[in-house]
Every structure is written in structure tokens, then in C-alpha cells.
Amino acid sequence: MSTDTLAADTRVRAGTDRARTRRLRRSTRGRLWGAVAVTIALVWAFPAYWILNGALQPVEALRSPTPSFVPTDFTLDAFGRVLDGDFFASLRLSLSVTLICVALAVVCAFVAAVAISRFRFRGRVSFIIVVLTIQMIPPEALFISQYRMLNDWNLYNTIAGLSLLYVAAVLPFTVWLLRGFVDGVPVELEEAAMVDGCSRVRAFFTITFPLLAPGLIASGVFAFLQAWNEYTLAVVVMEPDNRTLPLWLRGMTTVSNEAIDWPAVMAGSVLVAVPVIVFFMIVQTKMTQGLVSGAVKG
């Protein structure tokens, strides 16, 4: 921005002394802001660095009175300690719940998004309002009766029960997100294909559907992130013998603080966080747009 304004400034008052002093001040100012930005970046990312730093050190290094800021005694032992049966059991559980959630949420949200985007029907706006409202309901406000419900249906502490709650929780936002994508594909494209002899269903699947791929990926990744990271509902409806990865990670830290194996905890955190960070980078922009769409677009 500063360079643009600078150029504009120069155009307006080309050659005047004022502009020159201004430019000088700007560039020192720019450097100052740059320094501030770098400092903040380092401070904010520090916990992430600290996780990695901890995961690569032996236990003794982390228990010494002076902290070691770089992994001088580099070792991958912590990962070896953490990759045990418990981890793989939790990984299996987390993956099952997450994949079920992603598949169901994307399919249900996709057809619903097509309905509200491509059709006008009675109750359409009400449906949208209900979806947006449900999206805002915190899990805390319903988890007691969800807990009782799963208990009654013998779904307490099961993959099916937890997946059901997750699908319902992510569906509103995936519908809203996909609706935006379906809206973005002009109906005229489909209609052109139909003039050329395609049936409506075929026109939809050959023309519109491929254009929706980014939206489907974004909503799938969103569902993945939600289910993978979820903690609250998992605490409520799962037993300690049946833990998703976040609960497994927490389980390692609830022992007395002398006994916590910090390198192992940090290695566990790395294992849980890496897939999330990778996926997150893919969809971040889309998610932000979905949440604040309208406001930023202006």
C-alpha cells in the first residue's frame, strides 16, 4: 500500500521538497512497521516453535532448570515413544469419525445447496434462516440432551453416535459455503448445454459439477478440520477407553506435572497438528469468505 500511495503522492506534488521529505519519512516508517511486523510474527508463532523444539529433545533436556531454546541434543525418540498402540487406536477412531463426517456432510450439504441456490420454493428463506441460526448454537447448549439421546439409542461411546453429532454440527456451515459456490456458476452455462441437447441432469453433471469442485473440496476440508479437532462433544459422549486424538493428547498431560513426558506430548501435538495445518492452508481463504461474505465484498 505504501508504495502505491507514494506513487500517487509523487504524482500530485511532483518535485516539491515536501514530497521528498515525505517519501523519506515514509520509507523509514515502512522499515519501522516492518520491524514491528517481524517481532509480532515471531512472538505469535513462538508456541508453535516451542512444540517442535520440545518434540525434538530428550526428556532430560526439558527437565533441566535452564530451558534449551534450540534442540541441541537432537533426537526423534519422543516420536518413537508416542507411536504406540494407544495412538493408533485413537488415530483409527479419529479417522473413522472424520471420514464419515466429511462424506455425509459434503453429500447432504451439496444437494441442499443445489436446492436453495437453483430453485425457488416455499420455505426456502426459512430454511436458510434455520441453517444460519443452527450454525450459531454452541455445542454446550445442546450436549446434555445429545448425551442423553445417544445413551437411549445405545449410541453412547460409539463411532456412529459421535459422527452423527459431528455431521449435524458441520452441516449448516457446509450448506452455506456450498450455496455460495453453486450461486457462482451461472445457470446459463447449463442452459446452453441443454440447448445443445443435454438433459438437465447431464448438463448439471458435465458443466456445473466440475466447476463446483473447489467448493466441494473446501467444504470437505472444513468438515475434516472440525471433526479432527473437535474436543467438546468427544469429552461428553466418549469414554476414556475410546478416545479421539485430541482426547488422547490431553490424556498424556493430566498426570502429575513431574511425570509428564513433555517431549512425547509435544511429539503428539506435532502429529495431530501437521495434517490440520496442511489442510487449513488449502481452504483458509474460502472459509473466511464464507463467514464474512457480504461484509468484505461490499
Place this chain on the structure above:
Amino acid sequence: MDPQNRYENVGWTRKTTTKRVEMTTQETLAVAAPVRSRRRRRGGLGAYWLLVPAIAVLLIGEGYPLVRQVIMSFQEFGRAQQFGAPPEWIGLDNYRELFADAQMWGVVVRSLVFCAVNVALTMLIGTGFALIMLRAPRVPRVLLQVSMLLCWAMPVIAAMTAWQWLFDSRYGLINWTLTNLGLGDFTRHNWLIEPLSFYLVATVIVVWMSVPFVAFTAYAALTQVPEDALEAGQIDGANAWQRWRFIIYPSIRPALTIVLMLQIVWDLRVFAQIHYLQGVGGVPSETHLLGTYIYTLGVGQSEYGMASAFALFVLVLTLILTGRYVHALLKAETV
């Protein structure tokens, strides 16, 4: 007629009745031609069929529990019920007991204060960071954005473990740093045992997690501020504060309002962070916020009636707070 064709005729044409299912595709196109320019079709029952899966999931996962929760909030779950007796109807007694309960109001007030402090800090810091991103040269800016993105992406429990370790009484970096800076003896200082200090830790963590979203959204909005307006302001001699107050702020206000509302709701639901911190050293009875209080009442003490009544109170509170968000979204988007 094969099922696919039936689907096609019912769902994807502009007909309003199902009686005309027998129409051929060609006829349909002929009928449709005059209204081709209209973007959305008047669907028959087709649109409703498409909504069935989503509605079914929402009804089972959210609708039914909601109805059930309303019913439970009027029921008593005492000792007899634990031995199999059906719950007893007690009308509004749960609500009466709840609203007369000082501990419950304590939780509500604490949650609202916690939420207000966290939202205010998050909004201020987030907007500040966005302004810094705007002014910083390219390389530092990208660095800051990558750092923010990394923190934003961090799974909540993975981040909690890092913060737990940073604040750890014995091996924590924070105690070590404070002691070595000569700010007092923080050796073995326990940050979680005192409620106020517990909330301080929780605030640091929640703000740290929430700032990136605010920063990115505010930055996106800031880049949309019309350049010529800023220039005009500068030529007219507006100082930095005046430019912010009269040019920048009004144009990013819609975005900030929506972020503010989301942030309020998110900071009321900090179950994961509070529950985690309580598990590793906090005193639960003194540090409950809305979510953990409902959890303790319901799952811990099997007081389903009271827990349901309180959860409904929280639900209503959230819906009041978010009514404006939903309204703003509906207004901003042409639905």
C-alpha cells in the same frame, strides 16, 4: 420412465405441479423457454427432495435434542430416576431454583466478563495487526501472515499442550523468564490455582487463538478502503487519527461488526480451553464458565433437569447475541 428421467422432470423443470411428470424433455424445454432468463426455477417437489438428507440430519442431531432438552428442563431427575423411575414433571421449578442460585449467576457474570474482555482484546489486537500488515513492507507482511495462519490452523488441544507447558510451574518457560528478568521469584509459581490467574492464562490462550481470524478479516477489509478517499483526506490535511476515524473505520465497519458478533459467540463457548485447564490444575468449582458448568451439572452430577434449563438459558442468550449476525448475513447476501 426410468428413475433418472423422473427425477429430471420433477426436480429440474419450472413446473409447479407433479401431475405433469409425464412431460418429455422437449416439451419441458419448450415450456421453459420464455422464462429462461430467470435465474432460479420454480421447483415442484424436487427441491424438497434435495433438502431431505440435510433436514433429516439436522432434525436428528439438533432438532430432536433441542425438543428433548426443553422437555427435560421441566423434569426432575433425582435419586429415584437413577434407579429407573420415569422423570417427574415439576413445571418451572428447575428454572426457579436456577435463577435463585447465586453460583449460577456467578458463572453467568464470569462468563460475560470473560467474553467481554477477550472479545475487546481480540478485536483491538486483531485490528491493530491488520493495520500493521497494511503498513509493513512486503516481506515482513508475508512473514506476519504466515505466522498468523500457523496459529490459526493449530488444533485447539495441540495449542493447549504448548501453553500448558509454557505456564508449567516447574518446567515452564514463563516462570523461568520472569524469574530471570528479576521480576520476582516465580520458581514453582502455579498459574492455575488462583481463579484470577487461571482466567489470565485462559485469556492469553483464547486471545492468541482468536486474533488471526480478526487480523485477516480486518486486513481484507482494509485493502478495500478506496485509495482516492485516503489520498483526498491527506491532501485536505487529515492526520492519522482523523483518517482512521472518518475514512478507514467507516469503510471496514461492516466487516468488523460481523467479526465482532462471531467473536462474542465464540468466546462464550470456550469449553475446550477451560475444561482442559481445569483438568491440569485449575480448581473447577471456582473457575466454571457456562460450558463447563452445564457439563458438571449434567454429566457430572446427573442433574439433567437443571442442566437442561441452564443450557436453554445459554441457548437463548446466544441466539439473542447472534440474531444480528444472521440478519446482517441475510441482508448482505441476496438470498
